[in-house]
Amino acid sequence: MATLTAHHVGITVSDLDPMLSFYRDTLGLAVIDQFEVGGEDFATAVGVENATGRFAHLDGGDVRLELVEYDPQGESRSDSTLDQPGATHIGLSVDDVDAAVADLPPHIDTLSTPKTTESGTRIVFFRDPEGNLVELLEI
Incomplete structure (x- = not known):
């Protein structure tokens, strides 16, 4: 291949x-x-x-x-969550997740406050204007 x-x-x-x-x-x-x-x-x-x-x-x-x-456009999918097969998201790496969240416009709601996972990665998720999931991660 x-x-x-x-x-x-x-x-x-x-x-x-x-x-x-x-x-x-x-x-x-x-x-x-x-x-x-x-x-x-x-x-x-x-x-x-x-x-x-x-x-x-x-x-x-x-x-x-x-x-x-x-x-032509197809039909929109219903709002999805990350645990559903076929779910998608964009992961964007940042130097400081907390600072990046603080810089987001006030109308953007995150799914939670930034969290540090068991692997040591700091993450936060939010949705873009059409509902697609965006992840900011600090490794």
Whole structure:
């Protein structure tokens, strides 16, 4: 098998503009690229008839964060928790979790105060504007 390396973690969003603003302006991730993709090959590859996508790639350090808005859009999933099979989240490393939480805008509620796990990692979770889970971790 070919050697695999991580390229991106993708999140499908319903409205790219406010989500891009959140990850860029609120969390400080730099935009690497923005583009649109369509056509028969794309629609066939993603398994959605006549699909087009608006994409934004953000610099997450060792891996890109890909935000994509599809047209047509599918149905939204119900709010999920981390213990459900198929649940997803983005993990972003920070130097100081407590300081990062203190810098979050007041309208962002964390699932709990920052906690230190048995492995010694300090973590906190919150949701982005569309309900996707974001984890900040201090190793």
